[in-house]
Amino acid sequence: MGTMIEAHDLSKVFRTAKRRPGLLGNIRSIVDPEVRHLSAVQDLSLHIERGEMIGLVGPNGAGKSTTVKMLTGILVPSSGSVQVAGLIPVKQRRELAARIGVVFGQRTQLWWDLPLIDSLQLLRHLYRIPEQRHRENLQTLRTMLDLDEFIDTPMRQLSLGQRMRGDLAAALLHEPELLYLDEPTIGLDVVAKTRIREFLLTLNAKQGTTVLITTHDMDDIETLCPRMVIIDHGRKLYDGMVESIRERFGGERTLVAVLDAAEIAIIAALHKDPHGQPQLPDIPTGVHVTQWDSPRLSLSFGRDSIPAHELVAWLGARYRLRDVTFLEPEIEDIIRRIYEEGLLLQDAELML
Ligand SMILES: Nc1ncnc2c1ncn2[C@@H]1O[C@H](COP(=O)(O)OP(=O)(O)OP(=O)(O)O)[C@@H](O)[C@H]1O
Numbered sequence: 001m002g003t004m005i006e007a008h009d010l011s012k013v014f015r016t017a018k019r020r021p022g023l024l025g026n027i028r029s030i031v032d033p034e035v036r037h038l039s040a041v042q043d044l045s046l047h048i049e050r051g052e053m054i055g056l057v058g059p060n061g062a063g064k065s066t067t068v069k070m071l072t073g074i075l076v077p078s079s080g081s082v083q084v085a086g087l088i089p090v091k092q093r094r095e096l097a098a099r100i101g102v103v104f105g106q107r108t109q110l111w112w113d114l115p116l117i118d119s120l121q122l123l124r125h126l127y128r129i130p131e132q133r134h135r136e137n138l139q140t141l142r143t144m145l146d147l148d149e150f151i152d153t154p155m156r157q158l159s160l161g162q163r164m165r166g167d168l169a170a171a172l173l174h175e176p177e178l179l180y181l182d183e184p185t186i187g188l189d190v191v192a193k194t195r196i197r198e199f200l201l202t203l204n205a206k207q208g209t210t211v212l213i214t215t216h217d218m219d220d221i222e223t224l225c226p227r228m229v230i231i232d233h234g235r236k237l238y239d240g241m242v243e244s245i246r247e248r249f250g251g252e253r254t255l256v257a258v259l260d261a262a263e264i265a266i267i268a269a270l271h272k273d274p275h276g277q278p279q280l281p282d283i284p285t286g287v288h289v290t291q292w293d294s295p296r297l298s299l300s301f302g303r304d305s306i307p308a309h310e311l312v313a314w315l316g317a318r319y320r321l322r323d324v325t326f327l328e329p330e331i332e333d334i335i336r337r338i339y340e341e342g343l344l345l346q347d348a349e350l351m352l
Contacts, residue, residue, distance in 0.1 A: 003083075004178055004210045005048035005071060010080035012041040012066050012234075040066040042234040043080070050177070053204050053211045055225035055242070057218075059339060063234040064214040068180055071212075072102065085177055098127065101171030105183035108167055110155050116166045117151045120173060127174040134173065141169040144199060161192030168199065172209075179203075181213045185220055197223045218332040232339055242331065249334045252300040254290070254327040255311055260320040261295040268294065284314060295322070 017033040019026065041063040048054055056064050069075040070082060073089030073096055082089060087096045103109070110119040124134040142148055145165040150158055158166065164184065171179060184200070185193040201224065203209050213220060221228055221242060228245070230238040238245065268278035278292050286305025291298035301311060308326065315321050 002050045003047065003086075004050045004052070005046055005082070005084050005212070007044060007046040007071070007082040008080055010041060010044040010046070010067070010070060010082055011039065011078050012063075012070060012075060013078045014038045014040055039234050041070070041077075041231075044231070044234070044236055046229065046236075046239075048210065048212065050210055051204070051208045052227065053200070053225050054213070055221040055228040056212060056214045056231070057216075057221065057228055057335065058231040062231045064231065065182070066234075067231070068182065068212070068214060072096070072100065072180065098174065099176055100178045100180065101174070101176035102180045103164075103167050103171045103182065103184060105164065105181070105186040108155055108163055110166060110170055112156050113154055115152045115154050116147065116158070116169075119155065119166070120151075120170060123170055123173050129174050133175075137173050137175060138169075141172060144202065145169055159192075161188050161195070164188065164192070164196060165199075168196070172203070175207070176209065178210045178212065181211060181215075183215055183217075184213060185215070185217055193217075193219070200224055218330070218335070222331055230335060230338060237338055245331065245334055245338075246328060247303055249338060250303070250329045252302055253308065255299045255301065255308065256325045256327060257297050257299065257315055257319075257321060258323040259295045259297060259315075260322065263320055264294045264297070268292065284311065287311060298327075 014037070016036050016038060017029065018036045020029045020034065044063075044067060056067065058064050066075060070077050071084055071089060073091075073093035076090050084096060085099050087099075089096055110116070111122070114122075120138055123129075124131070129137070142151065145168060147165060147169060150162050150166075153162075155163060155166065168184075181200075185196055188196065197220065200211060204211055211224070213225060215221060226241060226243075228238070228240075228242050229236060267280065271279045271281045273279045278289075280289060280297075283289070284301075284306050287299055287301040289297055290300045299311070301308075306314075312321075312324055315324070
């Protein structure tokens with residue numbers, strides 16, 4: 001494998017001039033500017049292995065773009081160190097550019113008035129790709145992204161989904177080791193989103209391309225990224241597996257059991273809690289019936305109180321169990337809780 005990105009205590013402080021109100025204030029601001037410091041990224045450490053697909057998540061203004069700009073060498077960090085593919089981005093920006101690809105979902109990198117194929121041909125010279133390699137890569141990408149139906153159309157006439165496919169091809173023609181994607185599925189319909197996600201999964205699996213995605217779409221994260229980094233106010237709140245986040249911050253789990261209606265009616269008549277609500281007798285500690293909608297019962301249980309399979313076995317041993325399903329909390333809701341409750345990385349690390 002090997003390391004693709006290694007950042008230590010990376011910080012970026014922007015200096016902005018603050019305007020004073022009124023005409024006199026305006027004049028004073030020009031002569032004697034009041035400088036404000038904004039910490040966009042603070043002490044961010046990051047280790048990404050080659051071949052990983054990792055999501056960078058955070059609310060607007062969290063510092064995601066600033067981080068990516070430091071990783072590509074566009075912005076000089078205020079402090080800390082960073083290496084990408086063994087290179088120092090700001091010092092070796094040109095070498096790095098030959099080894100990474102960048103796609104912004106909100107704007108195309110390609111020539112607006114040119115047919116897509118012309119842009120893809122021009123990029124051969126820009127990246128100095130040998131002709132034979134360019135021809136082979138172009139053919140592979142044409143097939144994988146199904147570009148032929150619109151490859152002769154100018155970019156300005158393409159749909160958003162087609163444009164994204166064109167942009168991806170352009171970013172991958174020189175076979176980068178690392179691909180940065182900024183909101184790759186923004187504004188796309190479900191079919192186009194699925195297509196882009198499937199392409200990225202294939203690219204990662206077949207070519208081992210490392211992919212770093214910034215997105216607000218939690219479906220992107222759940223489908224593509226085993227690992228995610230959450231940042232807020234420039235600080236890392238969480239760095240770990242997407243699946244673990246449910247276990248640590250997901251609260252109670254819910255099991256929905258479908259039982260036998262006649263059997264359930266008898267239990268409901270015989271067993272009531274102090275509030276007169278029907279109850280399952282001898283229910284394991286930590287398990288609660290949250291909804292009694294015969295023959296369907298919802299049981300909530302703490303992740304630490306009983307393993308899911310034991311709860312299913314307990315039900316199966318006592319009742320005629322017709323069906324079970326588990327309802328997992330949405331990652332999106334969990335992340336909202338993490339922002340709102342300001343849960344800290346130290347907490348998150350306890351469960352990693
Ligand atoms: N060139 C700049 N000069 C001054 N402040 C900046 C500059 N670029 C970004 N900022 C500020 O730094 C903070 C982080 O911005 P950044 O663009 O990195 O956030 P983001 O997580 O990418 O947000 P979004 O999801 O909205 O794209 C914000 O408060 C932003 O206003």
